[in-house]
Amino acid sequence: MRFDVTLWRLELRQFLTGRAWFGLTLILSVLVGSTFAQAVGIFSEGSRSALASPDLAQGLNPYDGILVPTFGSAYLVATLLLPFVAIRQIGQDRESGALKLLLGLGCSPLRIVLRKFLVLALAWAVFLLVPLSAALLWMRLGGHVHGPAFAGLFLGHFCYGLVVIALALLAGSLGRSAATASLLVLAATLGSWVLDFGGAAGGGWLSRLAPLSLTQALRPLERGLLPLGHLLTWPALVMVALALAACWLHPGRPIVRKGISSLAGVALVLLVFLGAARIQHSWDLTEDRRHSFPIAVERALAGIPGHLEIEVRLDAEDPRWMDLDRGILHRLQRVVPHLRVVRTIATAAFGRTGPSSDDRYGEVIYRYQGREDMSRSTSSEEILPLIYTLTETPPPAEGPEIAYPGYPRVLASPPGMLWFRLFLPLLALALWAWQRIYNPKPI
């Protein structure tokens, strides 16, 4: 126990004496400050009109307008800077000879990697206090923050950082030098970006690979959804990356053994990803319940006892599929107990030049206990009554739904400039300077 505590202190001291965390805090503070000021400015502009018209106010959600863009700075920092901090932490041990001493002290490579990971995870949580302070500042300025959605957003960025740290530690173990490790991890994070952009713009095979992008993994949480699958894939990815980092870190392990372990790790991650892809459940954390049906409708749908099958004859790139998927199917998947969705159309059926010649293209067939019905609509106003009739479910009574009020807020000047551009950088500088001059007296 004492052995571990002492090594923890050593790891933490090693992290704090470096310049990397100081630089990261400085850049993060300035970035968050600028993004927050810009977001507040745009939100204020929108709010001016909304104050005159309550209908417009409903569209003003601080979650989308303030919090998501502000945390976007944390995403940038996690993608472009955090990997270097993590690589430094592991790379300097290899290059300085500390790794050989640690192994000689009887530390297992897994424990070495885990210590580094946990120190970096703790540091990332502290870094995230910078955008968190923007949310607190927003509340202090009279703004509104919806707790569950904000918690989901924070969790998403925290987990994204953990994945990046784990991948960076793996790259640091794989690469013989910090430069090689940096290239490897940037290939993963920037490659994710490319996949994300390519998937959104290009379609085709790139769009099929896009779900593997780390950026895409963060997107549902930015939309206020917490997918159950993410709670499996992210920890799995982190654990496998750390296990492989430990495997590659040990210079005494034969390369064949390292290779076999890596293949097994990749296979495990793929299995978890494939398994998680089948889990469609997610939680809607938004205040306006934008990803959910009204509560009365959800109660009615949750009472459907049998298996409901929906066959969709639409291509994945068809905008109607996207409307149907986002507006109906995802919502149904969260509440209908036994639901199966099948898409039965080949990609070739929908080309860029126009729709397919298949007459049945665009049909959505609903089957329940030997009965079926068909619709081409993607609107809940048409589909829900169809499902009620097909499943013999009594339609819910039209209750008074509480309309989302919106939270317009007009601020005259950009807030928090001193906090983000002066106080936080000075605080980081003071802490760094104290660490540099700190000279613990031997007992």
Added chain:
Amino acid sequence: MLEARNLSVRLGGQPILQGLNFEIQKGERLGLIGPNGAGKTTLLEALAGLLPLAEGRIEHRVQLFYLPDGITPWADLRVGELMTTFQRLHHREVGERKRLTSDLDLEPVQGKRMRELSKGNRKRALLALAFLTRAPLLLLDEPFDGLDIHQARRAMDLIQAQQASGRTLLLSIHELRQAEGLCERFLILVAGRLVASGTLGELRAHTGTTDGLEEVFLAV
């Protein structure tokens, strides 16, 4: 205490060590000598488990600690802080650390960072860390490299004291006079092969010389 059988190491496809067989007896000071590129450091790293073996096996029933040459670990931490860390890691008494600090003349550099130390000071600080461990077997790569004659003699005295306290030492030493003055038995490594081993007397008999280790080494 440690037994190497048919030990071979390949790096980048090239054989570096080939078919080495030797034993390290408990409580001895064993000198590993050989020309540059003979594979001394590779052998120490292989014994410490830091290099995969191409063939053979190493059996040791005790924990060992390997101190590589030319390293600057935890470069931003101070000497005193590191020594305290090692003292705590190995449940050493404060007095033991202070005695080592004094014996190795490390008081003036206690507040300095590892990266700020001269080569000799760094070597002495690292020796202190090695001595603070409780590993019964110490593998030291060039323990006197960078030390002046006074410092080297003091370090030799400390190594002898370590042996007297029950430790076993395998020392890779470039300077043959130092090796002759310190070690009881020698392994002579040339081009990755163990060409001779034994006490100075045994090596003299083996090579037919009556001189010191330098002559024996040249004769081998």
